[in-house]
Amino acid sequence: MTGRQARRALGDRVLRAVGPLLRSVPRDHRETDAAFRRRRRVTGVVAVAGASLLGVSLSTKPGSPRFYGLTLGVAGTWVAGGLASGPLHLGRMFGPGGQLRRPVLTPVASGVGAFGAFYAAALVARRIPLMERAIGSVLRYADQGSTPLVATTALANGVAEEVFFRGALYAAAGARRPVLVSTAVYGLATTATRNPALVLASVPMGLLFGIQRRITGGIQAPVLTHVVWSSLMLRYLPPLFADRLAVEERASSAV
Template identity: 50%
Template sequence: MTTMTTRATEGWDQLRTALLDRRPTNPDEARSVVRRRRIVVIVFLVFGAVLLALSLSAKPGDSIFYVYTLALAGVWVVGAALSRPLHLGRVTWRGHRRRPVLTGLGVGVGLGLFFVVGGLVVREIPPIRDLIAGVFEYATAGNLALVVAIALVNGIAEELFFRGALYSALGKYYPVVYSTIIYIVVTLASGNPMLGFAAILLGLVCALERRATGGVLAPMLTHVAWTAIILLALPPLFGV
């Protein structure tokens, strides 16, 4: 019992340290680069929130939904490109610095399975079930392969912007915490609180990966793996 308590305490201390870390994300960058990045991030956050709201205001299966979601991915990618530089990041494995490919995919699969287990529970709660089913109707009412492809592209684009551009723009201002909060707020522009809830977990996990690896590769792979599992496994659970 004492050992478990000690490990839980150590785990909490490590998480708190990660959340409240104030080291500059890119300490060698010139002030002009930081200022430009912050201006770009603010402008594209507004554009992205508007497009997200428009995309989920369309009727499931309507072709305009695909237009809006592809435009949204474009907004995130362009915003990230204009706020460069971005980094892929590395992890230490057996004494060598490597790209976090397996790390990102493994975390994404684990997070996806966690959501599947959660789905088995919340589908028994009618109000929550209806909110989640409303989101998945966009996948099942149209071309599933196209929806999955667009969702994967959007996932990569979101990580480039939120865990790349935005995270770097925050500098020493608690980037893990504030990048996650901003991600949640923008996601809530969809009007569906369940997407906001998903953004809490996904955003926090990806932000911690960004901090741990120093780049966007692990968060991108996590987002891709999570998205694939969610879109392919959850709709049948909710009868959509």
């Protein structure tokens, strides 16, 4: 086999592997105009309430009962709003042979890939004082808190955000660019934290989650990707900012 034939064969295999990811699954669920209007009203109220709680939760002391209570309250708000807005769907994606199946392996791989991209970006960000402080301000909640509680609240919020933003809010956007609308509202909600690192992260991740929602027609893919990404970020990012976290801990102890 010549080099040209080998490259063509490799290209064909890549296209066969990636092809199913580029095909949107046909929608098999519709709702009445009244249900759609109700979904929009509910998501509007919950978006404001959840964003407000999110901002308050990240202004509390790391590791405090108030922090954990508020953080779980944020997750509860997103989930309650998502379920109250109307039916949600897990979604499906095309597998080998064009068969439809629940998305599992691809979302997990997407979560790992997203973490890799963010880890590479963090290597650069830690050399930028503004970004180093912003990331350290967030990671101190993981560094100074109880590991099981931090993991529980972080993963609960990851699932809850997808239930609301890629479930209820995405559906409420209708046919008018739901990926962009859900990402924009996700980013606006994150601005309540007043943390530039979180706001910047919400845009590419919101787009990724939104595209997964569009392709699969449901929330299972973005939920799995979000959980995997969050787990890896919690595990491997704090050691990268150890010096900054030491400064944060000294500042917290002095208060």
